[in-house]
Amino acid sequence: MYQYTEFDRQFVRQRAAQYRDQLERNLAGQLGDDEFRPLRLQNGWYIQRYAPMLRIAVPYGEIASRQLRVLAKIAREYDQPSAALFGQAQATQDALGAVPVPGGGEVRSRLKSGYGHITTRLNVQFNWIPLARSADVMDLLASVDMHGIQTSGNTIRNIATDARAGIAVDEIADPRPFCEILRQWSTLHPEFVFLPRKFKISVNGAKEDRAAIGWYDVGLQLLRDDAGELGFKVLVGGGMGRTPIIGTVVREFLPWQQVLNYLEAVIRVYNRYGRRDNAWKARIKILVKAEGQRYMDQVEEEFRQIVETDGGAHTITQAEFDRVAVNFAPPVLARREFKGEDAILRTAAQADPEYARWLARNVKPHRDPQLRAVTLSFKRIGQAPGDATGDQLELAADLADRFSAGEARTTHEQNLLLPWVHADDLPALWQAARKAGLARPNIGLLTDMIACPGGDFCSLANARSLPIAEAIMQRYQDLDEIHDIGEIDLHMSGCINSCGHHHSGHIGILGVDKDGQEWYQVTLGGADGSDLSGPAQPGKVVGPSFSAAEVPEVIEAVLETYRELRRSVDGRQETFLATLRRVGLEPFKAAANAARNPEQQVA
Template sequence: MYQYGKNDRKLLAERARQFGGQVTRFQDGALDAGHFQHLRLRNGLYQQRHAHMLRVAIPYGVLSSAQLRKLAEIARDFDRGFGHFTTRQNIQFNWPELADVPEILARLAEVGMHAIQTSGNCVRNITADHLAGAAGDEIEDPRPWCELIRQWSTLHPEFNWLPRKFKIAVSGARADRAAVRWHDIGLRLHHDAAGRTHFRVLVGGGMGRTPVIGKVIRESLDGADLPAYLQAILRVYNLYGRRDHKYRSRIKILVNDLGIDAFREKVDAVWRDARAPRLGEAEIARAKSFFTAPFFTAPPKKQKDRANKKAPHVLPAAGAEFLRWRARNTEAHRDPNMRIVHISLKAPGAPPGDLDAARMDALAQIADDYAGGEIRVSHLQNLALPHVHAEDLTELWRALHRLHLATPNIGTLNDMICCPGMDYCSLANTSTIPIAKQINARIGDLDRLCDIGEVQLKMSGCMNACGHHHAGHIGILGVDKKGEEWFQITLGGSAGDDARIGERLGPAIARARVAECIEKLLETYLELRSPGEKFLECVRRAGVAPFRERVYADHQKPQTHPEPVAA
C-alpha cells in the first residue's frame, strides 16, 4: 500500500497543528463560531446529537494492521471503546472531546491517517472497489489512480469551498463494486486498443433528497489526463454550481439544469484552455510501485508454523458451520491458491458497521498472521482480508469465529447498510439501529437467509440518504410525522452497473410493522421466483405491484401513513 513520505508527513503534522491553533482561538473567543464550524468540518469534526463526532478517512478502503491498531487505541483512549465504519470507507468516532481532537489527529498522523476533507463542501475521501488488487475480474488495480486523485484533491487550493460536498469513486474491475454511478464523479477503468489505461467518466450522480444516476461525460479519458480533467469538472462546478440553496447545490443539479451536453462543452472548454499538465509516465509508475503484491511471496501461515515447529499440524474437521461460512463469506481470488475473506460487521443485534477496540486489535493480529497485514473497508460497512492463502482458511475461520466475526451473512438480507440514525446523528428524523435489530430478530434464521440469497437492504434515518436507501434492492427511509417514526419502503434500487433508483412501494409503514413488511416482501419473492432468479431480478421482472398488494392487503388505513412522502 501507499507509504507516506516526508512531504505527506509534513502536511499532516502542519494540518494537525493548524487545527490545534484554530481550536484554541475558538475556545478563546478569537474565532467566530460560524467560521470555526467550516474549519472543523474540513477536519472531519461534526457536532452531533450528544457529542462531537470525528470522521477519519480510510482512503479507497485500504487499511494496514498498524493503522487498525491505532484506530483501536483512539477508540479506547478518546471514545467509548468502539468505532463505526461508514458507507464511504471512513470510520467515525462518536464521543471525542473537542479539546482532544488535535491530539487524536496527531496520533493518526503517526500511521499516515487523517480526517482532512472527510466533511464540509470540498472533495471528500476517494472511495474504490474494496477488492482492488485481489478480484479476479479486475482489469487493472485502481489504487494507484486513487492515490493520485487523493493527492490531487488534498488541500487543492481551488476547491476547498465548493457549493457543496463532492464525492469521487473509482472501479477498476468488470463489475462495479464501488457504486460509481451514485457519485458526483464516477470513474470506470478500461484499457484502450493500445493497452493504455483509460477511464469512462460519469458525472452528476448522487443520493440525498434528489436521487440521480450519474451520466457519462466522457467515454474514454486517458489516465494521464485525469487530474487535468477532474480540475476542469470541478472548476465548472465551483463557478456555476448553485450556492443559494443547500438542496440545489450538488453537481447533479447543475448537470441536470444545463443538460449533460452543455455541461460537457463547458468542461471541455476549460480543459482545453487550462493547458494543465498531464501526468508523466514516471509519476504514474511511482504511484503503481506502492501497490505491488509482496504478500504473494509470504508462505501460508500453516507452512510457517510447521517450519517453526510452532503448532502441530492437525487436519481440521470441515464442519457444516465452516463450510457455510466459506461459501458465504469468502470468494475467489485472482490467484487460485488464495481466497478473499469478508468479515461481516452485521452480527444480529449489533449496530451495523460498529467494531469495538478489542476486536480491532485482534483483527489486526489476524491480518498480520494470515493476510499480509492488509485489511479492506467496504462501502457495505464490512471489512475484508483481500489476500488469504486458501490452505489457511480453516484456521482463519476459527480465529474469526472466536471473535464473533464469522457471521456467515455476507450478501444476505441481514448484511444491511444502515446509517447511525437518531441514536447519534443530529440530522436524522428517525432511529435506524432499532429497526435493524427488529428485522434481525424476525428474519434471523441463517438457513432461511441463505435460501433467500442476495438481497441488499439499505436504510437511512432521513432524506440525506447516508444509508443509500435509494440504491437498496429494498430501501427503507425513516420519516418523521408529527413526532412519530414512519418508514418509507422502496423496491428495485441498485448500486452497480445496473444502477437504478428504487421505486416507492406505497404509503409509509408504522415503526412496529417494518420487519413484518420486509417478511411479506420476501414471502412474495419466494412465491414468485423462477428457478435461480435473485430477489432484484424478480422485482424487476414482476414489477412492484405484487409486492405492494401483499404488504398493503391486510392492514390498510389505521397503520399506514396519511399522506405520501416524496423520497
C-alpha cells in the first residue's frame, strides 16, 4: 500500500484544521451557509434528504485495517441521527408506505444508523453524522491518513481501478503506481478545481477489464506494443446518467511516461469548451459526442504544445515512477510449507457444501500460487447492499490483520476483498468470516447486487432502491436456486444519476417519478466490459414502468424465462446474458409485461 509521507500527513491535518475553523465560524453565524457550502463540499460533506452525508476517499480502493477500525469508530460513535431527524425520516417513509411482496408479507427499507456504505466508486459514505460533529470526524480520519478531499464538486474525483490490481494472474502491469501518480497530480490541481462537471478516471492493468473503463470520463487500459513497451489505450467520453455513452478510443497507444501530459490536454480542452449552461449536458461525454473528431484534433494539438512547446512538465520519469512504485511491493509474508490445492479441495469435500461454494464464488487465483484473493460479502437480508455496521468493519479489520497482511480493498460491487490470503489459511478464514456473517457464497450471483442509497437518504433520488433490493434478497435466499441461475449482474439506481450503475447491469432497475409516485424501469442486456459481460454497453428498457410491488414479480418472470430458454454448452449452463443475446429481448420483454398488475399500469 502507498504510505503517506510527512508532507502528505501535514497536508491532510492542515486541511482538517482549516475545515474546523470554517465549521466553527459557520455555526457561530460568522460564515453564511452559502459561503460555507462549497467549503464543506470540497471536503466531502453533503446535505442529503435528512442529514449530512460524508463521502470518504479510498484511493483506488486500498484500505488498511487501522483505517477500517477508524471507520468502525465513526459508525458506532458519530453516525447517529437526532430524534427529530429520525422521526422526520420515519414519518416520510410511513407516508410513502411499505413495499408489498406477494406471498411474503411486507418489506420496509430500514432507517439505519451506525453504518458505513461502500460505494460503486470504491469510497465509503456515512449518512447520519451531525454537522456539528463533522470536524471531529475529519480529525479522526486525518489520524489514519484519510479525508474527503475531492469526493465532491466539479473536479477530478477518486481514481478507480480493479480490486485485484497488483495480484491478478492476467495482469499486464500493476495499475496502482499510476493511480497514485494520478491522485497526486490531480489533488487540488489549480487548473481543474472548477471543471464544467465532475470528472472520473479508471485505470485497468489486466487483460480482462474489471475496472469498467468504457463507462468513465477517461478510461486507461495498460498494454504493451509490438516492441514490448508499456503504454495506455485511452478512452474518453464514457458515462452513465441521463445519456449513457461508451467512451471513444482517442489513442490506441500512449507511452506511459506521457499519461499526465495527455490527460492535461484532454481535460484542458474539456475545461475550455464543456457546457456550463446546462448541468445535464456538462459532462465530457456530451462534448465528445457533439464534436467528435474536432475534439480529438484539439486534444492532439494541445498535447503537442504541452510536450514540444512547454517542455512536457508532467512527463513521468523512471525515477518518479520508481519512487511511487516501491510502495506497492508485495507485503513481506512468512513463508511456509505449502500444502497445495489438493488439501484445500479435500477439506472442501469433507466440510459443509457451502464451504465448497464459497471456494468457487468468493476465492480467486493470485499471481503468487501460494496466495488467494478472497471477497467478503456484504449482501444479506436486513442490510442494504454495501452497508457495513461498525461491528462488521471491526471484524473485517481483524480478518485483514489475521489473514491479509493488514490490507483490504473496497470493490466496485460494494464488498471488501482480502488480497494476501495464504491458500492454507482458507479453511480458517472461511470459519472466521462465516462467524462474522461475511462469507455468503454469492459473489457474482443474483444477490450480490449493486444498489445506491436511493430515496431513503438521497435528496436527488426519484424513488427508493433499498426496499426493492431487500424484496429481491428475501425472495432469492435459496443458495441452490441462485447458483442454478448462475452469474448475473443486478444493478439498481434511485434516479437517472445512475449511482447504482443500472445501465451496465445484465438486469438494471431505475427509479423514476411519475406524478409524484415511485415507479421503476427495468433494463436488460447491459454490460460493464468484463469477460463475463463482453464489451461495455447500456441495457435496453423492456417496457413501461412498474410499481414497486411489481418489480420482484418482473425479475422472477425474467429469470424464469431465462431458465426455460437457456442451453447447455460443453456441459455448462448458458449464462443469462448469453441466452439474452442469442434469443433477443422479446421473450423477456413479454414475460416482464405479463407480470404487471393491470390495476397499477401507467402510461
